[in-house]
Amino acid sequence: MFEKILSKLWKKDITPPKKESNAGATDLSSQEQDSVSFSPQWMDATDTRNPFGIPGCDCFAYTQSLRSTTTQENVESYFRLRGDFGQRLIGQFPENYISIPCSLEYPYAGEIADGALFKSQAMEEKWDIYLYESKIYFCRSWTGLLVYVAEIEFNDGKVRIQKIYAPHEIAENDTEYAVRQVDYLKKDHLFRSVEPHPLPKNFPLDLDKIAAFSFSQYGSKCCFATYEDTINFQRPPRRDI
Template identity: 30%
Template sequence: MFNWFKKKKAKSNEREHVNDNNSYNFKWYEIGPDNPFNKRILDIRSFTLNMIATTSSREVAEKYDKLRSSMGDEYIGMRVNDSIVSHVNLVYPHNGTVLEGVVFKADSMDCKWDIYAYNDYFYFVRSWTGDLTFKAHFKITSDSLIVDAIEHAKADEIKDTINDVHFLLISHAMGRPFPHKVPDGITNEKEVAM
């Protein structure tokens, strides 16, 4: 059912590679039998499978490399800069197992997130910089994981924060294909892909 979402590793040099002639084959999937999601989605794989994220900053590369060995325990008790807490109700199926430690770790610079779980909090950290972006309180029951509060920057819209946390939990922590919400104001397909 999800075969068209499977990502194949693109072979490339260690640099950013972008199709110079901009001949991407973006395709919209309407709600229906060819789309397993209950929303209209844009397939941007022709872009994402041919683009490699890198940095020209030695400092950023060294920071990213150093963060690969982090277990995330340095974030325990840390607060998101200039933050507020918003109450939410995100519920996911779960087997009741305690979550503690690394939940997801970026394996290349293409992935911008590391996720940790400690003391009933998820810590969503930028993989390149180590910046704590979201901190989400969760509860585990015998069959569910419930996120009931998210600490985020005051400047962030709560609907965008909820969408980001939901996307990261499903796609990164649970490893399931899931489309990300297109940010408001972006209409160009290449901007969506970026």
């Protein structure tokens, strides 16, 4: 199921981590050092290395070590879209969409002008996000593909999302994942808050697949994948280690 979704919405764009020279540093071979340095790791909630206090896959070293590769066509599309401010999206919806009622709420102060809220600065950043006429449009940065539309309203010092439009292929068996992904993109990309990112509920518990899926979704922006509730997540107090 997930391979089908990825093949349609996201291109294969991963190159292996770059090897670093550690000659004489340890008794490990260079291949073993690379494996230790970049391999994703599962962390339990009680792991003292875990800054989030929920179980999940630490893929930070992995996602930071990768560089995107793709066809010349996609490269040209990406750089052409750096000059796109999203007006083409006004009134548009994802292909074959379903609507999902939700209740997401965030602090809000001041005014937000229509236009680009987040523009990818490198091919390892996978999303462009725009606001027009009280709708937020979430697009893939390489292709401009519209993945989510969120209806928003501003009042009482808060911004609220009460409905999301998502592709049927993503949301048909897991509407919660679509909502959690929109919530993550808003917190991480717009509020610039380092957050755990969501996994679909039936995604296989395979660390390599989780890390590759995470990079395909968020590139270098993500660090920690989890099956847990990321919407109501509260960062635990800082631990003394």
